[in-house]
Structure formats: C-alpha cells, structure tokens
Amino acid sequence: MVQFETIENIAWVTLKRAEKQNALSFEMFKQLDQIIHKVRANRQIRAVIIQSEGEHFCSGLDVQSVIKRPSHIFKLLIKLLPGNQNLVQRVVLGWRTLPVPVYAILQGNCLGGGLHIALGADFRIAKPNTQVAIMESRWGLCPDMGTSIILPSYVNQDNALLLAMSAERINAHQAKEYGLVTVVHDNPIDYIEQQINSLRQHSPDALAAIKQLYNRAYHPPSRRLLFLETWYQIKLLCTKNTRIAMKNGVKGSDSKPYFKRAKWK
Template identity: 75%
Template structure:
C-alpha cells in the first residue's frame, strides 16, 4: 500500500491505494515510517518524493478501517515517554529529520492526515485541482500528527485556526496564499524533477547542513507540545461528544445534539 523505490538516487514513496483515494490505514503508517528509516540510512540519496497514486494524493485517515480495530488506535498513539513521537507524529516530523530535500506532489484531495504528511515535506508542489483541509474536527478530534510544530512557520494563526475548526476544504490557490503549499504547477512531477536536477550541482553535505539548520530555526521541536497533542486526542477519544461527532460526520446521518463541553486547559 506504500511503495518505496530508488531511481537515480531519488527515493520515491508512493501512497498506493487509489480505490480509497489513498486513505491511510494502520499498515500504511507503519510502511511510511519504515520508508523514512530507509531514506535516512541511504547516504547515496539526493532527494525524496512523496506522491499519491491515481487522482488524489490522500483523503486522510481511513476512519472505518482503524475504528474496527481499537488496538490499532492504541498503537498509533502509543509513546514510551510523553515527549516522544508516536507513530502518527513520526510520519510527519520524520521527513524533517532527513538530510535530503523532501518534495510532496499533490493532486485532487489532500485532506486530514494526507495534508499533515505533506506538511512534513520541505516543498509541496500542487496541481491546480488540489483541495486541502484539516479534517479532524469533523470527527470530534483534534490534529495530533505533529503539525502543531510545523504549521506556525507556514501559516498565520487565524488561518490555521479557521481551517482546523471548520474542517472545510480550500482550493490550491487559497492554500498557496495561506502558505500551506509551495507552488502550483500544471505538471508537478516535471517541476519536482527539474528542481532536484537544479540542486545536483551542490554538495550533498551543504544541502544537509542547510536543511537541518533551518529546520531548527523555524520549527524547534517542543516535547511538551507533542505530548499535549496526544493527550488531547486521548481525552477526546474518551468523550461522549466525540462519539456523537463520529455519527454526525457520516453523510445523511441525522445530526444529534452535543453534551456540555468538558473542562480544557
């Protein structure tokens, strides 16, 4: 479901579940984390590319698949220490640790977990038909994939908050204006290949040093923030209102009223 290939010293990581718009199940999270490890250990690589097979990059979490197996939710969120990265955070923040430039090629739906994974890339090149959304609030949940660390360097707080609260899709042009994507191009694949070629004349050590330096400057990892993401998600998963939101989020279901808000701090 996640294909990993190396061609001409470029790692190609492909979400390959086109019949489900490349929706993420548990196995895909594991395979993405493994791909990141493979890239990190290969010192011959000059770049990495994340892409989706078919018409869409990724429609987000396959909620039905994951909720059928409650143990998978535990495995996705589990961490040995509060400030460590769990599996869902690794498949976003892991791209930031790689010593090569990482590109995400986007088209069609780039929603929820798909957008979070794309935000982990250094450059996000989108086809004009791309739509993006932060979807968690639709299901009564909060974003918990590490992008609370990444987003502040891309997006103004009011834009990020509005997207996360509403769960509404926005088109590529607006996503570019917000800073969620790097460039819109009719042929994102050709653009990425050309951009990688343009960097081939530079020392791979210099590129690695520059990337690590700028990542530390723009996105300092805060262990407390990683823990708070996970803790809020666990608290929401135990909430009566989340169970209502899950039902309300399904199209054509009769909308149910929510209970009084819990205490948050």
C-alpha cells in the same frame, strides 16, 4: 499499499490505495515509518518525492477501518515518554529529519492526515485541482500528527484556527496564499525534476547542513507540544461528544446534538 523505490538516487514514495482515495490504514502508517528509516540509512539518496496513485493524494485517515480495531488506535498513539513522537507524529516529522530535500506532489483531495504528511515535506507542489483541509474536527478530534510544530512557520494563527475548527476545504491557490502549498503547477514532476537537477550541482553535505540549520530555526524542538497533541486526542477519544461527532461526520447520517463541553484548561 505504500511503494518505495530508488531511481538514479531519487527515492519515490507512492501511496497505492487509489480505490480508497489513498486513505491511510494502520499498515500504511507502519510502512511510511519504515521507509523514512530506509531513506535515512541510504546516504546515496539525493531527494525524496512523495506521490500517490489515482486522482487524489490522500483523503486522510481511514477512520472506519481504524476504529474497528481499538488496538490500532492504541498503537498509533502510544509513546514511551510523553514528549516522544508516536507513530502518527513520526510519519510527518520524520521527513524533516532526513538530510535531503523532500517533495510532495498533491492532487485532488489532500485532507486530514494526508495534508499533515504533505506538510512534513519540505516542498509541496500542487496541481490546480488540489483541495486541502484539516479534517479532524469533523470527527470530534484535534490535529495530532505533529503539525502543531510545523504550522506556525507556514500559517498565521487565525487562519490555522479557522482551517482546523471549520474542517472546510480550500483550493490550491488559497492554500498557496495561506502558506500550505509551495507552488501550484500543471506538471509537478517536471517542476520537481528541474529543481532536483539544479540541486545536484551542490554538495549534498551543504544541503543537509542547510536543512538541519533551518529546521532548528523555524521548528524549535517542543516535546511539550507533542505531549499535548497526544494527550488532547486521548481525552477527546474518551468523550461522548467525540462519539456523536463520528456519527454526525458520516454522510447521510442524522445530526445529533452534542452534550455540554468538558472542562479544558
């Protein structure tokens, strides 16, 4: 479901589940995690390009398939220590740890988990037909894939809150204005190849040092944020309102009223 190949020292990572708009299954999370380790181990690689087959980048988590297997939810969220990264956080923040530039090519729907993975890339090149959204609130959940660390350097707090609370889609040009997209381009591959050819003229060690330095400057480590993301998600998964939200979020379903809010500090 996720293809990995290296061509002329460029790693191509391709989501291959077009019939499901490349919705993320449990197996895809595991494969992406393994690919990040493979790239890190290969010191010949000069750049990574994340792309997808079909008309859409990724419609987010395949909620229906994951909730059918409660053990998969546990495996996605489990971590040895509260501040460590779990699987869903690693497939976003892992791209940041790679000592090479990482590009994501976006088109069509780039929603929920798909947008979070794209935000883990250093650069997001979007086709004009791209739509992005932070979708978790539609299912009664909160974003929990590590982007609470990334978003503050991209998006103002009011816009981040609006996107996350409303789960509304915005187009590619709006996403660029917000800072979620780097460039809107009709032919992202041409654009990225030009960028990579230019970067090949520079020392790979210099590029690695620059990326590591700027990651520390813009995204300081925050083990507490990683803990809170997971803790809030687990708390939400245990509430009656989340079960109602998941039913209400399905197209064509009758909307049911929510219970009063739980205690939040």
